[in-house]
Amino acid sequence: MQERNVDIAIIGAGTAGLGAYNAAREYTDSVVLIEGGPHGTTCARVGCMPSKLLIAAADAAHHARHTTPFGIRIEGDVQIDGRAVLERVRRERDRFVAGVLQSVEGIPAGDKLKGHARFEAPRSLRVDDHTRVTAERIVIATGSRATYPDFLRAAGDRLVINDDVFEWESLPESVAVFGPGVIGLELAQALHRLGVRLRVFGVGGALGPLSDERVRDYADSALNEEFYVDPDATIEEIERHGDSVAVTFVERDSGERLTEHFDYLLAATGRQPNVDRLGLEHAGLALNDRGIPVFGHYNLQCQNADESPSHIFIAGDANSELPLLHEASDEGRIAGENAGRFPQIRTGVRRAPLSVVFSDPQIAIVGLGYAGLESHHGGCGCMAIGEASFEDQGRARVMRVNKGVMRVYAQHGSGLFLGAEIFGPQAEHLAHLLAWSLQQGMTVTQMLAMPYYHPVIEEGVRTALRNLNASLQFGSAIRERCMEHGPGD
Ligand SMILES: Cc1cc2nc3c(=O)[nH]c(=O)nc-3n(C[C@H](O)[C@H](O)[C@H](O)COP(=O)(O)OP(=O)(O)OC[C@H]3O[C@@H](n4cnc5c(N)ncnc54)[C@H](O)[C@@H]3O)c2cc1C
Numbered sequence: 001m002q003e004r005n006v007d008i009a010i011i012g013a014g015t016a017g018l019g020a021y022n023a024a025r026e027y028t029d030s031v032v033l034i035e036g037g038p039h040g041t042t043c044a045r046v047g048c049m050p051s052k053l054l055i056a057a058a059d060a061a062h063h064a065r066h067t068t069p070f071g072i073r074i075e076g077d078v079q080i081d082g083r084a085v086l087e088r089v090r091r092e093r094d095r096f097v098a099g100v101l102q103s104v105e106g107i108p109a110g111d112k113l114k115g116h117a118r119f120e121a122p123r124s125l126r127v128d129d130h131t132r133v134t135a136e137r138i139v140i141a142t143g144s145r146a147t148y149p150d151f152l153r154a155a156g157d158r159l160v161i162n163d164d165v166f167e168w169e170s171l172p173e174s175v176a177v178f179g180p181g182v183i184g185l186e187l188a189q190a191l192h193r194l195g196v197r198l199r200v201f202g203v204g205g206a207l208g209p210l211s212d213e214r215v216r217d218y219a220d221s222a223l224n225e226e227f228y229v230d231p232d233a234t235i236e237e238i239e240r241h242g243d244s245v246a247v248t249f250v251e252r253d254s255g256e257r258l259t260e261h262f263d264y265l266l267a268a269t270g271r272q273p274n275v276d277r278l279g280l281e282h283a284g285l286a287l288n289d290r291g292i293p294v295f296g297h298y299n300l301q302c303q304n305a306d307e308s309p310s311h312i313f314i315a316g317d318a319n320s321e322l323p324l325l326h327e328a329s330d331e332g333r334i335a336g337e338n339a340g341r342f343p344q345i346r347t348g349v350r351r352a353p354l355s356v357v358f359s360d361p362q363i364a365i366v367g368l369g370y371a372g373l374e375s376h377h378g379g380c381g382c383m384a385i386g387e388a389s390f391e392d393q394g395r396a397r398v399m400r401v402n403k404g405v406m407r408v409y410a411q412h413g414s415g416l417f418l419g420a421e422i423f424g425p426q427a428e429h430l431a432h433l434l435a436w437s438l439q440q441g442m443t444v445t446q447m448l449a450m451p452y453y454h455p456v457i458e459e460g461v462r463t464a465l466r467n468l469n470a471s472l473q474f475g476s477a478i479r480e481r482c483m484e485h486g487p488g489d
């Protein structure tokens with residue numbers, strides 16, 4: 001067993017770990033970055049990037065199939081070459097991974113260690129069976145992995161998770177998707193558009209990250225116009241059968257009991273932080289009821305079991321708070337800096353909450369979302385709500401993407417903008433404008449004083465904000481839409 005003594009050990013070389021390494025290196029040369037799996041990050045290898053590449057191919061197929069309403073006819077059927085689609089996904093994915101690998105290669109060899117780390121004591125890590133690392137400070141940046149309920153195991157070797165999809169040689173004929181969350185919706189819609197027969201089964205009514213019932217219900221019916229999603233499915237049996245998996249379920253609208261065969265069962269039922277195999281019982285930390293270290297949102301510092309501040313920090317998906325790429329990157333940097341400065345801890349800058357689902361129409365949440373805001377501002381009647389539909393929105397109609405609804409929230413009295421839930425066209429861009437306004441602490445009146453070009457989808461945001469201003473009782477409701485602004489604003 002080799003012995004290493006360092007100032008800072010970082011466990012996990014994903015987005016958060018690499019950020020932590022770069023930040024910690026500003027303070028000391030004595031840093032080791034420990035990686036147990038393949039380098040390249042979850043985002044580039046099996047997450048954000050390959051999923052967006054698959055969605056891009058699916059959107060191309062979708063657009064090619066929907067040209068006729070514009071007076072443009074493509075003769076014959078749109079042909080999908082599944083092998084070519086997946087080859088491009090992997091080729092482009094590999095480019096993104098190569099970019100990360102290049103940065104990892106730039107790290108001095110002595111600063112990198114291969115193997116799985118486990119705590120033996122609060123300052124001691126065992127890396128596989130080859131090295132013991134003693135570190136003054138430690139950053140946990142171990143990410144997360146797909147998790148699924150045991151009953152899905154009945155699908156045997158036909159059970160797959162998101163990582164497996166990008167390794168398929170060609171597209172299967174059919175897939176049963178369990179979990180209409182973020183990953184499930186993105187992958188299901190992409191596979192559907194690429195010609196894969198599928199059904200999506202959920203539990204308890206949840207759909208993506210939506211918590212505003214009005215937006216959720218709209219999204220539910222709009223998505224169901226395209227493919228089958230039952231957010232509250234009744235599943236009676238799952239059985240491995242020949243080369244397929246048989247799912248027996250009660251069909252949503254007909255109430256019929258059906259048994260259907262699928263090539264694969266894709267489990268997209270959530271992710272769990274990789275903290276369960278870290279030997280945290282030896283780290284001296286306070287753990288919450290999910291076994292995750294208790295930590296500070298602003299400084300990423302963990303708490304010892306006796307409630308004193310620890311020398312251990314936790315960043316990225318590992319802390320399970322905001323499992324998104326930009327948050328992992330911010331948290332890694334903050335944790336690395338604080339590990340470097342320890343014990344002089346600083347508060348890191350945290351951004352306005354923002355998340356986007358790359359479905360079509362897209363889903364976006366700005367701020368805490370309806371449920372989060374309700375718990376802060378609800379009971380006292382302190383929150384006003386505005387709404388706009390995209391169905392008659394000018395630019396959305398021009399482009400035939402006029403599906404969706406957005407709800408915006410503000411604080412009564414102050415008129416401060418609090419957030420939004422969107423299911424609509426170009427929600428990724430609308431959500432950025434709104435998140436930036438939220439972070440600037442803008443009021444609805446100030447947001448309405450900003451320029452809005454014509455004809456753009458952002459005019460839909462203005463409609464929602466005007467509606468919100470009226471419910472704040474700060475402004476008049478819209479009387480004659482097209483007369484006050486441009487046509488279809
Ligand atoms: C399909 C999918 C699509 C996604 N799409 C988006 C998106 O569009 N936008 C977005 O913002 N986010 C998206 N995400 C989420 C995003 O990918 C994650 O939030 C982000 O990658 C987390 O980074 P991380 O550094 O915390 O973890 P990771 O990048 O997973 O890094 C953790 C590292 O720790 C290593 N490790 C674990 N345990 C140990 C140990 N004991 N010892 C040593 N090493 C260890 C792992 O091997 C891994 O390399 C997506 C995720 C998935 C799965």
Ligand SMILES: NC(=O)c1ccc[n+]([C@@H]2O[C@H](COP(=O)([O-])OP(=O)(O)OC[C@H]3O[C@@H](n4cnc5c(N)ncnc54)[C@H](O)[C@@H]3O)[C@@H](O)[C@H]2O)c1
Pocket residue numbers: 149178179180181182183184186201202203204206207208209268269270271322323324355356357358
């Ligand atoms: N576009 C993006 O930014 C993006 C994309 C993918 C993932 N991510 C990140 O990854 C995280 C994890 O995504 P995810 O989709 O794995 O989790 P999720 O929590 O978003 O979705 C899991 C879904 O599975 C459902 N579910 C749970 N048990 C089930 C069961 N037994 N049967 C059927 N459905 C069941 C849940 O109700 C939920 O709808 C996200 O929260 C997000 O932070 C982000």
